[in-house]
Amino acid sequence: MANEYGIALGMIETRGLVPAIEAADAMTKSAEVRMIGREFVGGGYVTVLVRGETGAVNAAVRAGADACERVGDGLVAAHIIARPHKEVESVLPAGGAA
Amino acid sequence: MANEYGIALGMIETRGLVPAIEAADAMTKSAEVRLIGREFVGGGYVTVLVRGETGAVNAAVRAGADACERVGDGLVAAHIIARPHKEVEGILGKTVA
Numbered sequence: 001m002a003n004e005y006g007i008a009l010g011m012i013e014t015r016g017l018v019p020a021i022e023a024a025d026a027m028t029k030s031a032e033v034r035m036i037g038r039e040f041v042g043g044g045y046v047t048v049l050v051r052g053e054t055g056a057v058n059a060a061v062r063a064g065a066d067a068c069e070r071v072g073d074g075l076v077a078a079h080i081i082a083r084p085h086k087e088v089e090s091v092l093p094a095g096g097a098a
Numbered sequence: 099m100a101n102e103y104g105i106a107l108g109m110i111e112t113r114g115l116v117p118a119i120e121a122a123d124a125m126t127k128s129a130e131v132r133l134i135g136r137e138f139v140g141g142g143y144v145t146v147l148v149r150g151e152t153g154a155v156n157a158a159v160r161a162g163a164d165a166c167e168r169v170g171d172g173l174v175a176a177h178i179i180a181r182p183h184k185e186v187e188g189i190l191g192k193t194v195a
Contacts (some may be wrong), residue, residue, distance in 0.1 A: 013149050016111045016143050016145070016167025016174055017137055017139045017143070017145040018109045018110075018111040018145060018174070018175035018176075018177050019187065020189075021107075021177075021179070021186065022179070022183075024185075024186050024189055025182050025183055028183040028186055029186040031146050035186065035188060035189060039187035039188075040137075040139060041140070042140045042141070043140055043141040044139050044142065044143040045140070045141070046139060047135055048189065061156075071176065072174045072177070073174055075103050
């Protein structure tokens with residue numbers, strides 16, 4: 001399902017919603033990636049997920065992590081999986097811009 | 099959806115609901131902005147989102163951040179995005195306040 005716009009998965013987790021939105025904005029502006037979801041993890045943690053080609057996801061996650069570090073309580077985690085196992089797809093949000 | 103009252107996005111995040119309501123009040127009173135969402139993020143964090151013209155959102159977020167600093171556990175983050183990417187629109191609060 002995610003293959004139409006690239007396989008690789010990028011994730012940014014922040015403390016609070018504002019840095020998460022800032023990260024999402026920076027990610028989508030910096031490279032050709034699609035937002036596939038926003039999750040309220042609990043405890044104030046928010047995760048945003050993107051998909052795209054590996055290089056684009058890499059650039060996007062770097063830009064997003066950089067941007068959100070300066071906002072509010074900032075970054076918790078930034079990570080890329082170049083090719084998630086198909087078993088993992090079921091725990092990811094379905095896509096279509098959340 | 100937001101274009102009828104301006105593109106720019108303003109966000110204020112606080113620790114607790116009371117400063118968030120104070121911020122929302124100050125924002126909507128200080129400039130021509132519309133409150134588009136209020137999110138309970140978890141962990142006691144609350145975020146309020148406004149939209150409007152960039153100048154109005156800027157003024158509103160400054161006023162809101164100022165006002166809520168004095169209330170309760172206060173401010174966590176105040177931020178403006180002048181023109182959010184259209185992919186981002188999907189993750190913004192859909193809870194119209």
